[in-house]
Amino acid sequence: MSIRNLDKMFHPRSIAVIGASERPGSVGSALMRNLTHAGFEGPILPVNPRAAAVHGIMAYKDVASLPLTPELAVLATPPDTIAPLIAELGARGTRAAVILTAGFAEGEARVGRERAAQLLAAARPHLLRVVGPNCLGIAVPGIGLNATFAPAPLLAGNIAFLSQSGAMATTVLDWALPRRIGFSAIVSMGDMSDVDFGDLLDYFALDDSTQAIIIYAEAVTQARKFMSAARRAARVKPVIVVKSGRAEEGARAATSHTGALAGADVVYDAAFRRAGMLRVNEVEELFDAAATLATMSPQPGNRLAIVTNGGGAGVLATDRLIEEGGKLASLSDTTIGKLNAVLPSTWSHANPIDIIGDADAARYSHAVEVMLQDPDSDALLVSYCPTSVGSSADAAKGLVDVLKKSDVQKKNVFACWMGDASVQEGRATLVAAKVPDFETPERAVRAFMYLVRYRQSQDLLLETPSSATASAEADTQRAHALIAQALADGREWLDPAEVSAFFACYGVRFARTEAVADAASAARLAAEIKAPVALKIRSRDITHKSDVGGVALDLATPQDVEAAAQAMNARVAKARPQAQLEGFIVQEMVHRPGAFELIAGVSTDVTFGPVILFGHGGTAVEILGDKSLELPPLNTALARAQIERTRIARLLKGYRDRPPADIEGVVNVLMQLSRIVADHAEVTEIDINPLLCDAQGVVGVDGRIRVRKAAGSAEARLAIRPYPQNLESEIKTPDGKAYVVRPIRPEDEPALSRFAAEVDTQDLWHSAFSLLRERSHETAARLSQIDYDREMTMLAWEGGRVAGLARSTADPDFDAAEAAAIIRADLRDKGLARQLLQAQLAAIAGQGVRRAVLVYPAKLARINAIAVELGFDVAPSPDDAAVLRATKKL
Incomplete structure (x- = not known):
């Protein structure tokens, strides 16, 4: 339903409180206290059948008694009363409601699920929008609206805070108050029976009073809607997210390497990155990132210069900068000469620029002015460590004075006034001048890297893919026939010959693999392949073929193949007499000494649907953990970026006397995997491991494809709509x-x-x-x-x-x-x-x-x-x- 009637939610002209109370400790009482003290200028209409007034405001016994139709209703009554109240409010003309009451879909109880369904059934005919149930409420401090039962007062600001957890919302609000962090809106979303992340991202992307959106998420619903709204919002303002629940339960249930590597949390990482959102790990980071991104200029690069009066602070900042992927700016001879002219001879003569502990306002001012004009740095961190010689106020004044000059080169400047009691005066000067100040060098560097990563993610979204050479037209009809045959046989996995044939339909080079009926046919095929082959028993009743002697490797001649097939047939028939033997699989043995072993595949996430995986493959793939995920559909730019995020990417580019590997061949494989999942709803899992890659090209050696009957179209299950x-x-x-x-x-x-x-x-x-x-x-x-x-x-x-x-x-x-x-x-x-x-x-x-x-x-x-x-x-x-x-x- 998206943003329809959300203006009534966040800019109401009147509010009814159903369940208003004066009983100490009750939700209804806390809610009324917050509403009446926040400064809302419209009428507040308490509804309580047993009270003449609530918190000094005339009360009404029921909805029918209200003298006007409220634009927003806030409900804090028992769960069984909610659906009838919503129906009554909707019929009267109310178009927005916040339901604080619990007892709905947050548990597994059947009664709760039925209540949730009844609630939606009551709201939908009237297009009445619902936040909650089971939530803390909503607030818009700029208009004096605090329809929450949070204990802390709220400050107006330009950050919209969306939280799935009421407890986390109260914690964050309590944390934000002493730090003077204000909000354009706070939304505790609860069970998200109606209004969800997609709706709110759409709404606050268009909200002029919101400069940044921060999210505390536990899970996403309606992935396609979420991705569409998030991609739009992140293009117009920063969207920063903390997501709880990093456990990989999904990986434990996986049946292939690809599935094992594609745990739930890393899929969320891929989704947030694809949308252009910035993910952080802690609440403190959430606000640091939001404040930094909302108030500072776009960051052109990752080269940081550091000016400090303490060498230790510079070292700490440098360590964190390198860990975070930034670069320490180099000082040119020209810049060193300029610094020599304004600093004592004992300065560090390198970056970090240690201007010595007795630095006064003038020394800070001169050093900062030189570095603001330096063309080889992209941003500046200015640090102060308490000393008994130079005061924090003097140092802050030196920084602020030079930033006020109109003739200096403007670039992002981060301050770090370390300590507490002795730097309060200096901090006050920085705050008054709106210079971002951080308590530690690590936090300051982290804030700088937020800007860098955000710029990188936005640049990636705008990177133009190459017009790659068009691959051969896919034989989708043949591929579908292979899937249909497996499903007709009651199988979830294509056999190796079918896997090879399936990839051939998409032009993915794979070791030649074919099924034959008997030993003589296996020998004839081996003669045709003219290379050593592997021989495997073919039987839908035998999953682990090597356990029953059903695998033979490196068979050099047709005679070797025929003899091995006859012996294998007898051996397997004795070990598994009940198994139906259907012949043999003959596979070309690929010998590519020195080729890199990669993995590429597809896993299906319960929330976001198909996910493309790439990484370092081989037998130790899970131990190596060198992987990167991306949501389809892919283009060449996204595929290359996915490869670049892995450690093995550096090796693929060549080193010493080793030539670069065929990275474009890997790009093509990833593109074809993306194409496959867009073509076939039945494909749920693909595993190519190893995918051998060297300068001669790319070839798959072993692969698995899992299929299941599909209820909907291939396109519908993708979190991002592919090219139509x-x-x-x-x-x-x-x-x-x-x-x-x-x-x-x-x-x-x-x-x-x-x-x-x-x-x-x-x-x-x-x-x-x-x-x-x-x-x-x-x-x-x-x-x-x-x-x-x-x-x-x-x-x-x-x-x-x-x-x-x-x-x-x-x-x-x-x-x-x-x-x-x-x-x-x-x-x-x-x-x-x-x-x-x-x-x-x-x-x-x-x-x-x-x-x-x-x-x-x-x-x-x-x-x-x-x-x-x-x-x-x-x-x-x-x-x-x-x-x-x-x-x-x-």
Whole structure:
């Protein structure tokens, strides 16, 4: 349901408290106390059948007695009363409710689940939105709304805090108060029966008073909705998350190496990273990261310069910087010369820049000024250690004075005034000047690295994938037939011959593996392969073949193969007389001395669906633990980044006399795994181990594929909607010219950049295309990397160039999407715009959008004619008579 009616939740004009009380220690009493003391200016309407007034405010015996319809209702009554109350409130016109009461879906009890279902059934007909049940409540300090029973008062600020745990929410609020941390909103989400993370991320991404969003999460529901909302929110403001529950229960139940490595928590890591969110481990980090990201400039690089009056503080900062993946900035001869001119001869002459313990305000000021102008550093950490010579206030004044100068190079500056009592005056100076101050060097460096990692994650989201050489067309029909045969046989695992054939359908090179009926056939196949082979018994009744003598390796000649097959048949028949023997598997033995053993595969997470795994493979794969996960669909940029996150990536690039391995071959394998899970809903697990890789290429030696009957489509189970290939088509303009029309892809960024230079700037009047004016990689990347669930951009192609594009973004409720089209200047009058818009309307109708909207200047008769021709209802905009607004039901 997304953000519909959430404005009534977070900006209500009136509030009813159902279950208001004056009984000491009760939730209803604490709630009323917080509401009446927070400064809410609208009416507060207590409902209590046995009280004439609650906390000095006239009370009402029931909902029917209320003198007006409350926009927000807060309920703290017994669980069995909740659904009837919600139905009554909804019928009266209330559109938002916060339910503090427990006893619903937080347990396994049948009664609780039934109550939760009844609650939703009562709310849905009225589009009444519910936060909770079993929650602490909500607060919007900026409007004096504190509908919680938290004990601590709340400060207004620019951070939205979303928490699944009420206990964690009260802890965080209590922790934040003495640190003067304020909030734009606090939402304790409880059981998330209705309003969930996806809804709230959508809402606060659009909230002007929120500059950063922080999340305490225990589990995510509706992964596709969550990923779509998180990706949108993280593009416009920082989203930082702490997630509890790092145990890997999922890994313990796995039946392959891939499954064992893809534990639940690392999948969350992959999801947060893919969305552009920043994950931290502790509550203190949550606020450090939020405050840093919300108030400081984008961080261009990871080179840090450190100015300190104590060598030890510099060493601590350096140690943490290297551990976190940052770099200590190098000092050029020019910069050293400038520092020599303003510092005593005993300074460190290196970074960290130790300006000696007797440093006064002037020395701090001079050193900082030099480093702010230094081109070889990206940020500056300024540290003060208490001494009996220079005061903390003087040091702070020196820093603040130089930052006030307009002629110094601006870069992010972090302060670390170490100690407590003796540095209070200096800290007060820094706070007044809005210079971020941290109590330890480690925290300051960590804050710097938040900015670095956030910038890196945003850059990755905008990295243009290469237009890789198109692989052979996948034989999806043959692949599906292999799956269907296994399921018809009642098997979950494809046999080795089927695995090899399946990968061949996707152009993944695999050791030749085939099934044969008897020993003579095995010998003939071995002669054809012309290499040593492995021989395995083929039987659906025998899982561990080596345990019954069902495996023979390195058979060099056809005669060896035939003899081994005959002996194996007799041996296995004696060991397992009840097993049905179906012949043999003959597999080429791959000898690639010195090749790296990798692992690649797919696991299915209970929350996020299929996950792609890559790492260091071989027999010790779980012990090595060198792995990286990514959510499909992949592109080449994401696949390369996934490889880069592993330790073995450094070895694959070559070292000493060893040439680089075929990394692009590994990229192709990961891309094909992504393609497989998007094509086949039945594939739940894939394991290629080892995947051998050297300079000669990539080849799979052993593999497993697990399949199960699927209830839905392959696309539906993915947490991120893949490229909608079904929308590709061809259109013809009145002059008979044909154009290929398809959704935009990230790989289109170079073509889009060229298109930006080819359109007439007078055609860029619409906000959907105004970004093209900048003609930069970043803007073209943002336009080409879209969320197909809620955005759509359709391209028309002519001669390998973009002829035109139509673009729209649905609102979070999919009620409407404003569409627009732009055509290359030399094709403007060819009739392409109408055809392209028609394709766009069909695409957004498929997304579930209910209305298409066109907004354009009334003077543009050409666009108006197209709107009328496509069946839009055209009327003047209520805000501007010079603008027309056309709408069409889809």
